[in-house]
Amino acid sequence: xxxxxxxxxxxxxxxxxxxxxxxxxxxxxxxxxxxxxxxxxxxxxxxxxxxxxxxxxxxxxxxxxxxxxxxxxxxxxxxxxxxxxxxxxxxxxxxxxxxxxxxxxxxxxxxxx
Amino acid sequence: xxxxxxxxxxxxxxxxxxxxxxxxxxxxxxxxxxxxxxxxxxxxxxxxxxxxxxxxxxxxxxxxxxxxxxxxxxxxxxxxxxxxxxxxxxxxxxxxxxxxxxxxxxxxxxxxxxx
Numbered sequence: 001x002x003x004x005x006x007x008x009x010x011x012x013x014x015x016x017x018x019x020x021x022x023x024x025x026x027x028x029x030x031x032x033x034x035x036x037x038x039x040x041x042x043x044x045x046x047x048x049x050x051x052x053x054x055x056x057x058x059x060x061x062x063x064x065x066x067x068x069x070x071x072x073x074x075x076x077x078x079x080x081x082x083x084x085x086x087x088x089x090x091x092x093x094x095x096x097x098x099x100x101x102x103x104x105x106x107x108x109x110x111x112x113x
Numbered sequence: 114x115x116x117x118x119x120x121x122x123x124x125x126x127x128x129x130x131x132x133x134x135x136x137x138x139x140x141x142x143x144x145x146x147x148x149x150x151x152x153x154x155x156x157x158x159x160x161x162x163x164x165x166x167x168x169x170x171x172x173x174x175x176x177x178x179x180x181x182x183x184x185x186x187x188x189x190x191x192x193x194x195x196x197x198x199x200x201x202x203x204x205x206x207x208x209x210x211x212x213x214x215x216x217x218x219x220x221x222x223x224x225x226x227x228x
Contacts, residue, residue: 008153033216042117042203042219043156088155100146100171101217105155 004104006089011110018076020107022089025070032065033101034074035088043088046074076109084111116140117220119204125226132191134223136204143208145187146217147171147179150201162187194227201225 003025012018024032030051035043049056049063049072056063062075076083086108090101120135138145144163148156148171158171160179168179176198180188187206191198201224205217 042221045216048216100158100161103156105153
């Protein structure tokens with residue numbers, strides 16, 4: 001079955017790098033996503049990576065995928081107070097026909113000034 | 114810009130009431146989803162719909178039903194609200210692409226309190 005796990009909380013100082021980790025269990029995952037949820041808002045897609053890639057970089061965001069260990073990480077460089085939010089890892093499994101995403105529990109990132 | 118709207122941001126209902134949560138998307142997406150979000154549990158799929166009048170149960174459908182009479186609108190119904198249905202409800206939509214990404218677009222959420 002599918003299971004996506006994340007740690008619940010991360011605290012960093014402004015200007016430092018943040019690394020949010022995620023593990024998943026289903027090897028048939030096709031795309032893996034990072035969503036951001038700011039207080040009182042819905043989820044917003046930050047970035048995604050296809051399962052045949054190892055890394056994707058987009059400005060301050062770097063996604064690393066270790067398919068052997070089923071481990072996904074999101075690195076935010078030069079973390080700002082505006083990055084404080086809940087970050088969700090999610091996977092899609094297109095081959096199974098399941099159209100919904102499976103989400104992790106979310107990691108609350110707190111950025112201290 | 115895709116827009117997914119939900120009828121209420123906050124809702125307070127009494128135990129036993131019938132509750133309707135409405136969701137509308139403006140991008141002609143085929144797929145629509147209802148999730149509930151609870152602290153420490155992430156998002157859990159209640160129901161989804163891949164076409165008008167089509168629906169499939171998600172991971173936690175008990176106590177809920179859905180309706181999709183028009184492509185742009187997906188309703189979540191709590192037939193008889195209970196206190197354990199107090200939660201944040203998130204609606205999402207996605208389209209059926211030629212490629213395989215299944216990016217979902219989310220509404221702002223409805224925080225439902227059942228007293």
